[in-house]
Amino acid sequence: MISFKAPSNIALVKYWGKKGEQLPANPSVSFTLTNCFTETSIQYEHRSTSPLASTEDFSFNFSFEGQPKPSFHPKINTFFQRIAPYMPFLKDYHFSIASHNSFPHSSGIASSASAMAALSVCLIKIAKNLDPTLTEEQFWQQASFLARLGSGSACRSVQGSIVVWGTHPSIEGSSDNYGIPYPLPVHEIFRSYxxxxxxxxxxxxxxxxxxxxxxxxxxxxxxxxxxxxxxxxxxxxxxxxxxxxxxxxxxxxxxxxxxxxxxxxxxxxxxxxxxxxxxxxxxxxxxxxxxxxxxxxxxxxxxxxxxxxxxxxxxxxxxxxxxxxxxxxxxxxxxxxxxxxxxx
Incomplete structure (x- = not known):
């Protein structure tokens, strides 16, 4: 089983407006939180051997808080369609996906960022199992890249305490394609905000x-x-x-x-x-x-x-x-x- 716990984040400088395929119209910076998170686990087996495999392009089942949630399937299916060009193995396996939040569902906390981040990191873990040549840097960049395709702000919930998403001339390594941990000096007061x-x-x-x-x-x-x-x-x-x-x-x-x-x-x-x-x-x-x-x-x-x-x-x-x-x-x-x- 593959698992990952992804935290929620709150943007300090907001992103509002998109261009292209889930790219930000302006850069943003966020605090990554600790207690509000989504934890997702995936079990996967080759479709040829799975009794649960469907005949659809993508074969998966999804449960939330221990209960089957077929209403979530269209969103996951759309996400898989978007990321399939980067993860061709998606069509070869059946995935049993289970997810839960540390905060109450419908509590008023947006969960799409943490949910898509958790799912994306799990999928990248599977990709690394299938291709061990994936480096640590590639792992996190690709996880954030995939998360962005599920929910823009999800790319800021993958790695880091303060995260930058979007190209900014004063922040080396910043990119529209994925979030990066903030690479510049941070005063002690903001480390425990x-x-x-x-x-x-x-x-x-x-x-x-x-x-x-x-x-x-x-x-x-x-x-x-x-x-x-x-x-x-x-x-x-x-x-x-x-x-x-x-x-x-x-x-x-x-x-x-x-x-x-x-x-x-x-x-x-x-x-x-x-x-x-x-x-x-x-x-x-x-x-x-x-x-x-x-x-x-x-x-x-x-x-x-x-x-x-x-x-x-x-x-x-x-x-x-x-x-x-x-x-x-x-x-x-x-x-x-x-x-x-x-x-x-």
């Missing part, structure tokens, strides 16, 4: 991320946004090196609000934030002003709020969450997490 996810709304988004990305084509502010993302990465490089948390807060909050501004100014336009999202943001700002604690927020493409703060602020922020913010979460739910501990 905390992320608490406030689950504001667990409902289905009325506009999918795929649709949202496509609305950047012809968007009146698209080019300015792409330029801004590149500039913010340049500024973030300086923050990471110096430990400048004040400037870090300015960048990540601006990025979060810009992401949602792009949604609100596309045609058709849409709003994914909820009233409680806005109330939480206002309270974070007031808390930061009153206490001088470096608590900040970022947003994904949804209503949930990620609270970002140094480990030294953990106790006071947790008290603030319990006393003031939990009531704005659906069923009072939130998840504590932190940046994945790896060599940076």
């Amino acid at each position: 905390q992320d608490t996810v406030l689950l504001i709304d667990r409902g289905q988004k009325q506009v999918s991320s795929t649709v949202g990305h496509n609305l950047m084509h012809g968007h009146p502010f698209a080019e300015a946004r792409f330029a801004q993302a590149n500039q913010n990465i340049e500024r973030l490089i300086s923050c990471f090196a110096s430990g400048d948390v004040t400037r870090f807060i300015e960048i990540v909050e601006s990025e979060a609000l810009t992401l949602h501004a792009m949604m609100q100014t596309s045609i058709p336009y849409f709003i994914l934030m909820r009233p409680n999202t806005l109330e939480v943001i206002q309270r974070i700002w007031r808390f930061r002003q009153d206490t001088k604690e470096p608590l900040s927020f970022t947003l994904d493409a949804g209503a949930n709020v990620h609270l970002l703060y140094p480990k030294s602020s953990k106790a006071v922020v947790h008290s603030f969450i319990q006393e003031e913010l939990a009531s704005f979460c659906e069923n009072g739910q939130y998840l504590h997490d932190e940046v994945k501990q790896e060599l940076l």
Whole structure:
């Protein structure tokens, strides 16, 4: 059996807009998380000997949280179609795929990144078993490359604590084709940064991320946004090196609000934030002003709020969450997490 545990990630500089085949219109940088992950296992056997083998192009079965999930099959089949040119062995084997999340399903946490990353690394492990000449560098690059074809942000959930996806002139080795571990200096304060996810709304988004990305084509502010993302990465490089948390807060909050501004100014336009999202943001700002604690927020493409703060602020922020913010979460739910501990 082949297994891999892939973490979720939260982008600091956001990618919004695609080109070509799942390529980013602008580079992005993310924190890789620790506690929110998807673990996937695959058993495989040659189709000629498998009693489970089907007559379809790709033969597989899938279970989630221990239960068969045929509703997931179309997405996996589409993914296999995309990656088959790079992994021709896919048509020769039957795959029994089992997956589970460390966080509740439909909890409001996007799981496509961790799910596709976990599946992709498992497939690359199988490829390496079939072709042991695959080097360590090739292994991780190809895993991230495949994950991108399943879900763009999944390429940032394969390897690293801080990950860059997309070509940026100041980051050597950066690529549109796959994510890489951030290769530049990182101050100690960011190595143990905390992320608490406030689950504001667990409902289905009325506009999918795929649709949202496509609305950047012809968007009146698209080019300015792409330029801004590149500039913010340049500024973030300086923050990471110096430990400048004040400037870090300015960048990540601006990025979060810009992401949602792009949604609100596309045609058709849409709003994914909820009233409680806005109330939480206002309270974070007031808390930061009153206490001088470096608590900040970022947003994904949804209503949930990620609270970002140094480990030294953990106790006071947790008290603030319990006393003031939990009531704005659906069923009072939130998840504590932190940046994945790896060599940076």
